[in-house]
Amino acid sequence: MMKNNLPETDYELEIPAQAIQTDEMTLNMGPQHPSTHGVLRVILKTDGEIVTKATPFIGYLHRCFEKHAENVSWVQVIPYTDRMDYLASMNMNHGYAIALERMMGLQVNERAEHIRVIVAELNRIASHLVALGTYGLDIGAFTPFLYTFRERERILDLFELISGARLLYNFIWVGGVAYDAPQGWREKVLEFCDYFEPKIKEYNDILTYNKIFIERTANVGVIPADLAINYALSGPTLRASGVKYDLRRDDPYSIYDRFDFKVCIGQGQVGTVGDSWDRYIVRVDEMVESNKIIRQAAQAMPEGDALETVPKNVKVPEGEYYMRTETPRGELGYFIVSDGKKNPVRVKVRSPAFVNLSVLPAIAPGTMVADLVAIVGSLDIVLGEIDR
């Protein structure tokens, strides 16, 4: 009869005390990780499943846009701004164009202003749709991603019609836009507004009020209002904490003061004010408001020549200006210094996702490793813009 190797006596599992690792474990997350939305690396110190410290490492997509900008002419900077936040290129163009216009004292043609607001808000919806879809993916829900990308495709078609490109547009120029809206574009935009309005309910049915989704995101990664302000968070991340602050309303630019829309804030419907679910729902609500703005702007869009006020030569007088605009991710600031010559002296970009991500080390301790994915997803970061 075969004998096993076990000793004859009653076997008792005996583990020496020092063999159990009770120390903190260091866990590397990223840079190649599906939930980091690009190439973000986070080094975690964990105690079992609980994160005790999270340190983000960024810069994997760094191209030093600011150095590029110092070596090209004023208008040649615009294509570079596209490539920062590649999910909201229109909003990136918009901020830069307004900064230069204010320095030059340039009044923009009415039709161009309306086209700009329409494309900027369309891009906000498109960007929020990506945020919603990929947030679902992070949590483990695949289907909402397909729903949101279906609608995003329609917006990209509208952009293709007006600018010729689907992702990086180089469309909003200093003093106006690159091309006038083609015939029938306005009607197509209004058609999209009608099409998009009922879709919000679909997202709410499939994802927002899904029990699993709520369990995963409610009370996770709570950012109190005072912390959010001290970290200078902006956009939906700030508003989810209950701070009613939207630059379109509070520091108006372009023609946003003419439109009727409300500023959405987090209310802690399913958990605490400022949790991940609130950041999600603020984006959903904002899409409704953006849709309203688009409809009003498209209806009010006058006839005329949108390229009328685009200057042949952009000459920026000596001076400096800090322009901030509300992009899908929050406050995008351009600090521009000019010496009156043909190149910028300094273009510093205050990118919203860069600032929003910096809060991660403050809110991560005490959460589970799996919840960290939910938190990073809810901050809606774009690494192209963080690393610039």
Next chain:
Amino acid sequence: MTPEEIKSSLEAKFPEAVAGAGLEVLQPFLKINPAMIYQVCQFLRDEDTLNFDYLMNLSALDLGENLGLVYHLTSLSQRHKIVLKTEVSKEQPNVHSVADLWRTADWHEREAYDLLGVVFVNHPDLRRILLPEDWVGYPLRKDYQTPEYYNGLRVPFPEEQGDLYDEE
């Protein structure tokens, strides 16, 4: 509060702090003595009538002789804005960090250190942020020379050196 009022209340508290001002430009600024920047920021943040609780942006730039630092502040409750400016020399680019007043300054200051070499005294974690840790030099300084090699890799192609976009 108007920029004039902010200036006068600062001067009343710290007579030596304000070294100059530009109130007639698009965005009014105050020039602050670099040694006083921390006290000034603390005062601006904590005084009830000023209450600058939101640091919008902190940027550094090369001014030739000196390095400039620009702080863009706003207040969510009072809805006013002010720009603070200060200058430090390139030989001794030390300035007190404001990262414990506004935590958002943490990463902005690391970026200024990384790209322009401003040293923030009392910063909690002053490391390079965008560039690799072993990078040499501060790229956004105007006198920066692109290194020929980085870790044994050739950095620029020879034809890319010089004014590629200079048409005139």
